Amino acid sequence: MSSASSASSDAAFSERYFRKGLGLRQEVRGQVASEYRSDWAQAFRDSGHTLGFQRADGASTTFQLAREWGFCYGVERSVDYAYETLHRFPDRRIVLTGEIIHNPRVNNRLRDLGIRFLGDEDVPDESAITAEDVVLLPAFGVATAQFDALKQSGAILVDTTCGSVLNVWKNVERYARDGLTSLVHGKANHEETRATVSRAGLYPDAHSLVVLDMDEARLVVDYILGRGDRAAFLERFAPPKSSPGFDPDLHLERIGVANQTTMLSSESLAIARAVGEALQQRYGDADQPSRFRSFDTICSATQDRQDALAELIRQPLDVLLVIGGYNSSNTGHLAEMADGVVPAYHITGPECLVDAARILHKPIHQKDEVQTVGWLKTDGDLRVGLTAGASTPDVMVGAVLERLLELRGHAEPYQPGV
Ligand code: SF4
Incomplete structure (x- = not known):
């Protein structure tokens, strides 16, 4: 294509490519609010994120909502x-x-x-x-x-495409351009990570590798330090976890670390540190700056929700409900943070609260929903922690609150005020 016809085809494309909306935000605002917003969200904001309800017998149910939660x-x-x-x-x-x-x-x-x-x-x-x-x-x-x-x-x-995702792409493209393999902490089959590693493919000879967690990062560290088994490595990191033609003997010498925006930030930082130290141990200090780079590409919304939950679970809670889709990466990581700290259940919405005895939820690191019996204390006071992933609409949090009040035997209309 000549440069003139290429310029005109770019101009034609730009007329049918919208990256900044369609200028109709005001027109759709009412519909979006009516479908996804909840008055309870505003009530939580007005009350400093705590709402208490009293039952006829004097017992209370208090909800403590994380400071940051829900739609990012x-x-x-x-x-x-x-x-x-x-x-x-x-x-x-x-x-x-x-x-x-x-x-x-x-x-x-x-x-x-x-x-x-x-x-x-x-x-x-x-x-x-x-x-x-x-x-x-x-x-x-x-x-x-x-x-x-x-x-x-x-x-x-x-x-x-979210601006925070575009930021990850920018870093990965920079790594690829500069001859570094992009090591991405993420889920190889997640749409975002698939899109991210494809950016490395824009550069000939550039490669990428996806590690799910610290255990997989340790395999990379071992390989860098000469302790790995080539066949086992290639099997474990077969595409889509690695780019086509990835060779651990050639493509682990210069590494740039990035992450899917919704991973557990503490784990992402630990992975970057471990890989950086391995390269330094193997090759020495001299050319470490050109051999290793790292950008924390966890988005601020994910970070804020994780920080807010860390604060929430430091308080005394009887139970924590983490609300969001089971395939939502950031929601899953919130549930992971609470594991072992407080009885926590990752649920999709009010329908998971089957009755006062049974709850449907997805345990961390498992794919399938399970049913747990005996999750809810119905006698005496109860303190419930609530949070929701970045893809969970307000309306789900309000619906979960109302369902739990119903199961605890509070009478409608539900009026906070303890
Ligand atoms: S979780 Fe972060 S990266 Fe993903 S859409 Fe929200 S703000 Fe963007």
Whole structure:
């Protein structure tokens, strides 16, 4: 393509590529608020995050909500853009490339409003997208190959990729450009991490490796220090945990560490430290700055929620409810932080509080929901901690509060005031 025709095709693309919304925020504000907001959220804010309720027999139920919880700036923006898109293009097919965020309520609601999801029968993959469609890219972003295919389709693209994710991409691209392997602390199959490692692939000969946790990082450290087994390493870190052609004997000499934005920040920092120290031990101090780099790319919203929960679980609590989708990475890490400190349950919403005896929840490091019996104390006073992941709407927190008051035998209307 000549540079003139390439410039005109870029100009044409920019007219159908929206990265900063559609200028309709005011128009959709009322609908978004009515579907996802809860008056209880405001009540918590007004009361300094604590609401107490008294029962007829004098027993109290006190809820202590984490200082930071629920929808983050990136999710709010993404959901707003989805509603703006519906408002602006009522007659077009609108297709999401996958879950917009990891919350079933939000995804189901968008489907009810007519949004299609890639993988549906009428849009099995990108090849079914046409220039008549509008495609929504989620807050996690999409991999470069998928973006290119969508760009080629001629569809209108509404990109809701969070700015904090773009920041991770910037760091990974810099590593790749400078010849460092990107070592990403994240979940190899998570949309965000798939998109992040694809950025390293923009540079020929650049590589990436994904480690899930400190245990996997130790395998990398061992390999750097000459204690690893090549075959076992390659098996453990087979794609998508590593880039095609990754060779641990060649591609662990210069490393840049980044992380999925929603990981446990203490673990991310420990992994970066361990890898940096291993490279220093193996190669000495001399060229350490060019051999090792690290950027903490945990987003501030994730960090704030983790800090707020750390503060919350220092207080005496009988039980903690962590509310969010089971596939929500940041919600899972909140549950992990509370493990062993306070009886904690990761639930998706009020439907998990089956009755005063039974609760459905996802234990940490397990995939499936389980039922636990005897979770709720019904006699005497109770102190309940509450938090919610960055993709959990306010309305879920309000609904969980009301369900728990019902199970504890409080009479409606529920009036705080203890
Ligand atoms: S969790 Fe962080 S990176 Fe993800 S959407 Fe929210 S603000 Fe953005």
